[in-house]
Amino acid sequence: MTFPARIDLADATTFPTRRVEAWKYTDLRKLLRETPPVSPVAAVAPGGPFLALGGDELAFVNGRCAAAPQIVAEGDQTVRLRFVSTGEGTGHQADCTIEVRPGASLLLLESYEGQAGGYVSNAALDIMLGDDARLTRVILTDEPDTAISLARADVRLGAGAGFTQTTLTSGARLQRQETHVAHPGAGASVRVDSVYVLGDARHADLTTTVVHTGPDGVTSQLTKGVVRDTARGVFQGQIVVREGADGTDARMGHHALILSDRGEVDAKPELEIYADDVQCAHGNTIGSLDENALFYARSRGIPEDVARAMLTEAFLAEVTDRIEREDVRDLCRAWLAEQMA
């Protein structure tokens, strides 16, 4: 799969059609043919879904940032990076650069917050991790079912660096979270996880590529999702092990539940291996809740709707359980529980 250049909202010729393979399941052109009017300048008070976890805040409101649009992490830092949309029927794009210095550690708590309807948001992040740097990126989206929201992160890692990412999304009218990781091997490790919980006619697209260019790199990926009503989930996960990237250990899993007749999940897991002595595995399942387990829970007095929510949440929690920091994990678990209501 090859990816077109970044989308530029000011240039409609960059809006991909479904004929572009990487955009086959997310038809942006159908909803967005022309350049949208530019969103107005706006401001929001500090806050967002991660406020309770502390740290510094860097907020882009309608694509604009009051400070320099960059994060340079030294030592051990927490930053809440907010992309807030307040434009109604308008569009905006944000560019942000994130650098984690060698040996430094950053907890990046990134939120996509829609405070109006019908906007088009386009975020681009350039992320660079120095040697032995650590980045934990947690992405949470809360956007209306009228919004178009696109985000793309290009991540480069130094030797021995650790990058973990967990995306939690409830989708939008059309939403895509795209992550591209250039993996140097060299003892670096990558984990790219996500959870999608989609209802109504929402759409979420989780697209990732991890390209191993050097030996002895580790990648682990777990995506789980549920769709209800006429929602649509898209998972495209590509791991490439280039020639010479021997000793790579890469694992990818995508598991989804479709809880309605008209829900849809499109999954495209891809492993491309051009090296020797690698350990690569992928698993992909799409199904519905286990009716036997459901009956078992009901036979113990748990009403059907509660039993369904309990089993669905437990299914998804496998992803949030992988988050190391307890306070972050608890917040993500609480988000899951909220989605079940």
Place this chain on the structure above:
Amino acid sequence: MLNIKDLHVTVGGKPILKGLTLDLPSGEVHAVMGPNGAGKSTLAYALAGRAGYEVTAGTATYDGQDLLALDPSERAAKGVFLSFQYPLEIPGVPGITFLRTAMNAQRKARGEDEVSAPEFLKLVREKAKALRMDFDMLKRPLNVGFSGGEKKRMEILQMAVLEPRLLILDETDSGLDIDALRVVSEGVNALRSPDRAMLVITHYQRLLDYIKPDKVHVLAAGRIADTGGPELALELEKSGYDKYVSNLGDEAA
């Protein structure tokens, strides 16, 4: 307490129970024995309300109410408990969480207050100890990776905590070694009381050495073919089910 009258149940369009009648008074323990394929598990599932077990005729009343009209969770809240022959694994849900959710759901359905966390933990610890279970097992996802014996103990623990009034034990002895059988039976016997009733479904007489029934029913080809005292179970152990099966000819197949 439980009155089953002329019960007909089909599974996948196939008639399995064909006019089963059975009365189980409060305070009694009745065994239902029978050959494989006689409909023993179908009876258990139909009483618990499992989807796919379609009652085409007959009635089952529990404390004078129409049991069959209730949702499975409503039946449980009213005190019906089915101990499964093959308890299900519930990945991602710790046993303790599952049990507390069940208990509070039942209490809510009965209009009672939720149990407090310390009170609940104390209760579960006490019951687990009586069943010689390691409490840490309850922190693991329910039944995931448990041995057959551990799963059955977990069933009895749930029963001890939820305190149902009508207990249906479906092949509780299957998968148990002799020590586990003793512990599980002790757990069951501890629940015997004048205001409870038990239906013990089993293929073998062995379980009835430990859980002594007041009455024994023979289920063959979808009907109660014989009823007697505990001695009937011993007789079956000796002579087998042949006479019930052969008398019924093709129907029992």
